[in-house]
Amino acid sequence: MKLSSDALDALMPMHLSISADGKVRHVGPTLLKLMHHVCSEGRHFTDVLEVYRPKRAETVPMLLDLAGRRLQTRLRCRAKATLKGLVVPDGDGGAIVNLSFGIGVVDAVRMHTLTSTDFAVTDLAIDMLYLVEAKSAAMEASRTLNRRLQGAMLVAEQRSFTDALTGLRNRRAMDEALKRLIRGGECFALLHLDLDFFKQVNDTKGHAAGDHVLRVVAKIMLELTRKSDLVARVGGDEFVLILSGLRDRTRLADLADRLIGRIEQPIEVDGDLCQVSASIGIAFNHPDATPLETAEELLERADEALYSAKRHGRAQHAFSVSEPEKEDR
Known part of the structure; x- marks a missing residue:
């Protein structure tokens, strides 16, 4: 069963749909955001994406030969983002390449101003982002508490050395x-x-x-x-x-x-x-x-x-x- 572009966008917001002749048919919404919304449809996929590991892939057959293997890729647009990838056949002689940030997702979110809506709802990256945000919030709360505690300790120490009536030392x-x-x-x-x-x-x-x-x-x-x-x-x-x-x-x-x-x-x-x-x-x-x-x-x-x-x-x-x-x- 062939999936529609809307379905692919929901499941894989960072995918690239490539026809049998190597032309880009569709770009997922998050990937398009990384490319600064520059339309790449109709261009050859190698003008959009460089696949350089485990080996270079410059044609669809070369790309499909890497199906199921982990790819190292790089966007050729201004973002120059390095992405992980997985390619699968689309059933029409073309290919679907699904991309992700890997462990660099936290930095990528900050760099590209991404939100949870830019990821599939089942993507573990969302949970990871929530954990990171929770950790940041907890650390900030801890820093604030420490500052308050230090301030309270200084005040208490000052009071312990001060005469309450005159304000002089005791x-x-x-x-x-x-x-x-x-x-x-x-x-x-x-x-x-x-x-x-x-x-x-x-x-x-x-x-x-x-x-x-x-x-x-x-x-x-x-x-x-x-x-x-x-x-x-x-x-x-x-x-x-x-x-x-x-x-x-x-x-x-x-x-x-x-x-x-x-x-x-x-x-x-x-x-x-x-x-x-x-x-x-x-x-x-x-x-x-x-x-x-x-x-x-x-x-x-x-x-x-x-x-x-x-x-x-x-x-x-x-x-x-x-x-x-x-x-x-």
Whole structure:
């Protein structure tokens, strides 16, 4: 039984129907799409298709001699597509050549903008394309999920190192920074700042007012320090400033005085004024000291200097007693 062109188009969208004299009678719709819809009917099949393996075929008898064998072919049009092929007799002395992309179907679909409608409904290529699309969608979903997870991890890590009330670093962040700087042999100054008269604000104005004062003080410290410096809230009204590379006593004294002066300015809370001050203890890390100090020892020296400032009247700064009078940095 001879099949109509419509039937062949449905069963083999990439077929070539060739008459006994070698002329192209019909081209399947998908194959025609690859040929950019250039009509090839009436032309000799060798002007359309090159059969070069298992051996060259330039006539219909030569082509039929390869019936049932796997062919390697190449379109001669602009597409220059390399295709797999199978030839069968058509019963009228001619031949039907069915072509396919083989394992290159995925690349061919992208290159030639093909869809599932360009393949026979029974073609396994459709299932393969669905699998490829499903895999691509799954990989994209996985990448999106990974990006979200990484973002969430970064946010969580950032929160774990941040004081929720002031937005400053917290004690954990300070501990990590101190360990890293000491381990790396870095020179730096550590300022331990404690607010004076803060308890009175909480007792008389309430904790909401106290929270507002803490946020204002945090903002002042950020404004007067460098972006590379670390400012951390380590207790209720206690703060630590780590100033990397800075060990000049004059500059540090000036910074401490400016911090105290700004913090002493009245802070408005709901139309009322709150006033606090600050005492500051200053210690230096000595990377050339023997033995090297630990973070705890450095904090203890800054703490001792802080309470020395408080004993001498508050609202002032003091250097650790173990620091030399002059620094070379």
